[in-house]
Amino acid sequence: MMETNFDRSAPGFDTVLIANRGEIAARIQRACHELGLRTVGICSEADKAASYGDAVDTFLCVGPANASKSYLNQDALLLAARLTGAGAVHPGYGFLSENSKFAAAVEKAGLVFIGPSAQSISTMGDKIAAKRAMIAAGVPCVPGPDTALPEDADEITRIADEIGFPVIIKAAGGGGGRGMRVIHDRADVREAAALTREEARQAFGNAELYIEKFLRHPRHVEIQILCDTHGDAVWLGHRDCSMQRRHQKVVEEAPAPGISLDVIGPVGLACVNACKQIGYRGVGTFEFLFEEGNFYFIEMNTRLQVEHPVTEMTSGIDIVQSQIKVALGQKLAIDQDAVLCEGHSFECRINAEDPHTFLPSAGVVADIVWPHRDGVRVDTHIYEGYKVSPYYDSLIAKVIVHAPTRAEAIAKMRVALAETRLEGISTNLPLLRALFEEAAFVEGETDIHFLEQWLKSWSTP
Amino acid sequence: MSKLDLTDTATLAVLTDMLTAAGVEGLEIKTADKQLRLVIPTSGKTGASSAVDAKVGTGSARKAMVKAPTAGQFQTLNTIDGKPFPRQVASNDVVGSVRIGLVLVPVIAKCAGLLLNPLVKQDDLVSYGDPLFEIELQ
Numbered sequence: 001m002m003e004t005n006f007d008r009s010a011p012g013f014d015t016v017l018i019a020n021r022g023e024i025a026a027r028i029q030r031a032c033h034e035l036g037l038r039t040v041g042i043c044s045e046a047d048k049a050a051s052y053g054d055a056v057d058t059f060l061c062v063g064p065a066n067a068s069k070s071y072l073n074q075d076a077l078l079l080a081a082r083l084t085g086a087g088a089v090h091p092g093y094g095f096l097s098e099n100s101k102f103a104a105a106v107e108k109a110g111l112v113f114i115g116p117s118a119q120s121i122s123t124m125g126d127k128i129a130a131k132r133a134m135i136a137a138g139v140p141c142v143p144g145p146d147t148a149l150p151e152d153a154d155e156i157t158r159i160a161d162e163i164g165f166p167v168i169i170k171a172a173g174g175g176g177g178r179g180m181r182v183i184h185d186r187a188d189v190r191e192a193a194a195l196t197r198e199e200a201r202q203a204f205g206n207a208e209l210y211i212e213k214f215l216r217h218p219r220h221v222e223i224q225i226l227c228d229t230h231g232d233a234v235w236l237g238h239r240d241c242s243m244q245r246r247h248q249k250v251v252e253e254a255p256a257p258g259i260s261l262d263v264i265g266p267v268g269l270a271c272v273n274a275c276k277q278i279g280y281r282g283v284g285t286f287e288f289l290f291e292e293g294n295f296y297f298i299e300m301n302t303r304l305q306v307e308h309p310v311t312e313m314t315s316g317i318d319i320v321q322s323q324i325k326v327a328l329g330q331k332l333a334i335d336q337d338a339v340l341c342e343g344h345s346f347e348c349r350i351n352a353e354d355p356h357t358f359l360p361s362a363g364v365v366a367d368i369v370w371p372h373r374d375g376v377r378v379d380t381h382i383y384e385g386y387k388v389s390p391y392y393d394s395l396i397a398k399v400i401v402h403a404p405t406r407a408e409a410i411a412k413m414r415v416a417l418a419e420t421r422l423e424g425i426s427t428n429l430p431l432l433r434a435l436f437e438e439a440a441f442v443e444g445e446t447d448i449h450f451l452e453q454w455l456k457s458w459s460t461p
Numbered sequence: 462m463s464k465l466d467l468t469d470t471a472t473l474a475v476l477t478d479m480l481t482a483a484g485v486e487g488l489e490i491k492t493a494d495k496q497l498r499l500v501i502p503t504s505g506k507t508g509a510s511s512a513v514d515a516k517v518g519t520g521s522a523r524k525a526m527v528k529a530p531t532a533g534q535f536q537t538l539n540t541i542d543g544k545p546f547p548r549q550v551a552s553n554d555v556v557g558s559v560r561i562g563l564v565l566v567p568v569i570a571k572c573a574g575l576l577l578n579p580l581v582k583q584d585d586l587v588s589y590g591d592p593l594f595e596i597e598l599q
Contacts, residue, residue: 045590060532061588070589079561080532083586 012328013087013112014038018056019077020092023398024304026052026381028090031320040084042077044070046389051381058084065391071095074102078109088112088327094393097303098125114327116282116302123278124300128172128210134297137274140267142289142296144212148172153190156211160189163213169193171200172208179203182214215296217447218289220244221256223264223271224311225284226322228332233275235268236315237341239307242448243435245358250428250451251435252307252347254314257406257444259290267295272336283308283323289448306349306395309379313345313402343402344409348417348432350380350397352388355431356459362390366424371416375402388425396427410442434458477501480564525572527594529587533559533566537579547597550576556594559587574598 015038018028025041029052032039041056046065053059062080063070070076072095081089089106091097097115104118115121124130131146143163149156160167160183169192171179181196183189193209201207219242227233240256241249256264271286285301308319317334326332352361365386370378380397382388388396399416403409417433435441438454466472480488480501490497529535536558538544550556550570557568557579570576574596581587 043588048588048590058586059588060586061590062532063589076532082562083533 015040015057015084015086016088016090016114016324017042017077017081017084017086018090018092019071020090020095020097021047021050021071021381021392022395023379023381024092024306025050026055027379028092028320029055031318031324032090034318035321035324037324040080040086042071042080044391046391049387051383051386060084065389067095067391074099074105077102078105078111081106081109081111086111088114088324090114090324091303093304093306098301100125112327114282114323116280116284120278120280121302124284124302126172127170127174127299128208130300131210131297133278134274134300137270137277139270139274139286139297140288140295142212142215142298144210147210148208149193149211153193156193157186157189159211160186163211166214166216167211168214169196169209169211171196171204171206172210173204173206174200213296215289215291217449218291218296219256219445220249220448221259221264221288221290221295222305223268223286223288224305224308224319225271225275225280225286226317226319226326226332227275227280227282227284228326229281229329230331231276232332232335233272233280234332234334234336234339235272236311236317236319236339238264238268239310241307242446243441243451244448245451245455249307250349251432252310253406253409254310254345255341256290263293264295282326283319306398307347309377309398309400310345310347311341313377313400314341314343315339316342343404344406345400345402346409346413347398347400348413349395349428350399350420350422350432351394351428352396352425353394353428354426355428358428360390360394361426362388363425364388365396365422367421368423369419369421370397371399371419373412373416375412376400376416377402396422406444410436431455431458473497473499476563523598525570525574525596525598526592527556527568527570527576527596529559529589529591529593530568531559531561531566532589533561533587535579535581535583535585535587535593536560536565537583538576546578547575550574550596568593570594570596572596572598 016032017040018025029039039056041052041059042062043050044063044065045061048061060080062076063073089111096102098121100118100121103113103121106113128148131141134141135146166182166184168180168182174180179200181192183192197207197209219240222239222241224236225233226236237254238256239252239254241252243251283304285305287298288295289298312319354361365382365384368384377400378397382396401409401412401416403412414436440446477499487500538557551573554570555567556570556576558565577595579594580592
């Protein structure tokens with residue numbers, strides 16, 4: 001019987017249902033067991049052979065491979081929790097992690113949702129409501145009104161003139177690059193607004209649009225926060241996630257290079273204040289565009305991030321354990337003065353995909369070699385003989401390094417990527433290896449468009 | 462066990478959720494003075510009842526597998542009628558059930574034959590698609 005090291009006198013739970021799959025399911029399982037909590041893993045038929053199936057205390061298949069009938073089947077997940085006696089549900093990232101109705105249903109069923117309240121998820125999921133909340137808390141936002149655009153095209157043009165071109169029109173319910181359109185010329189405003197509104201109506205069931213300044217060469221910088229239910233909150237440093245292809249992050253690093261604490265410190269504190277104002281609990285990430293020394297709030301992710309390990313490496317804080325402790329009702333064990341971010345960390349997402357066409361690569365992993373050395377961490381769920389499924393995201397591992405300086409971290413990642421071998425499937429390893437030799441990337445402070453531009457000229461040696 | 466209030470909307474909502482999750486298309490309850498029929502849209506989100514029975518082997522050894530239609534606690538047939546295994550079954554016979562709370566989802570044989578001993582024990586927690594029985598085909 002495993003010893004528990006959490007306060008049993010606090011209101012809580014002793015069994016967590018992990019409502020996710022892949023590397024994050026394995027990551028959450030480890031965190032729970034380190035806290036002395038029992039775990040229930042769930043899977044679809046396609047994941048019955050998952051490596052974490054043996055590590056969890058109970059492993060239950062809840063449906064067929066189609067995610068809508070398994071990982072997204074809210075009723076099946078709640079019934080699985082009931083069947084197994086789970087007292088809490090950890091949603092991980094993706095799937096139902098930012099679904100306010102699921103969070104509400106979990107709590108209505110008498111279980112603990114390991115994440116923020118349904119109200120917080122709902123507020124931050126609505127871009128206009130989120131922006132209003134951020135402005136109220138003093139978080140810097142992209143220039144533009146915090147209200148939905150009027151229907152009248154002349155009025156929209158007047159607002160665009162006020163902001164200054166180029167501007168971007170976004171669907172209030174959109175995200176991930178969908179439901180948005182950049183306008184460079186005032187003559188295009190009428191048509192662009194009409195098209196985006198119709199797309200928003202059809203794709204998101206919400207025709208509300210908003211407009212803001214379009215930044216030409218921004219970086220993607222984000223701030224990790226952690227809040228308890230006793231009114232305390234801290235920020236755990238910052239990350240740069242500018243290496244993106246089609247809005248999908250490929251490499252992340254912490255801290256964001258070239259941004260001094262004098263510049264980002266007030267923004268971090270504003271994020272903490274915003275969380276306190278909206279009564280936020282658990283972990284969350286404020287995403288910003290950063291250009292010419294200014295931060296512009298994009299959105300808040302009300303969940304654990306894929307890239308949370310780089311913050312764990314620099315801050316020394318186990319973010320997954322921390323969010324579970326918060327869900328158990330515990331107070332934060334640290335205050336802001338005790339948060340010391342040291343060194344530099346990179347994370348490379350290893351995807352099962354063709355490095356040139358980016359088409360997913362399904363198949364059996366025949367041979368695996370991971371790097372083993374100090375300051376190198378690999379988060380993965382795959383093993384030799386693992387069958388990469390065509391049904392889900394292509395992320396199969398994350399290689400993370402930590403070193404005293406950015407230059408040393410780059411050197412360490414080069415070696416780690418060189419040592420990594422995955423046979424039997426195609427992966428993006430060749431791309432990652434090449435990227436870490438690219439002079440502009442090595443120099444740092446590249447913008448969110450860099451990777452797509454670089455890929456146009458990149459070819460495997 | 463407390464009496465089910467068939468006029469309580471919260472009770473109906475819970476029943477609907479359970480049936481939806483279990484992949485059950487409908488439910489009819491008749492009492493002396495009331496009748497309730499719940500019909501769940503089949504174009505919905507669950508496919509729990511879609512676990513396919515697999516046929517394996519050749520000739521006299523051909524067998525079909527009966528799989529769990531949903532996750533839940535397995536209930537063997539002989540707890541219902543007391544008859545021993547092996548036993549003859551016809552196609553579409555109910556050969557057991559999977560319990561999820563108050564709902565019993567029937568386990569149905571997709572083909573006729575000799576139903577062999579259950580592969581899991583009474584009240585065992587089973588996953589969607591877990592093999593529950595073998596049927597020797599005739």
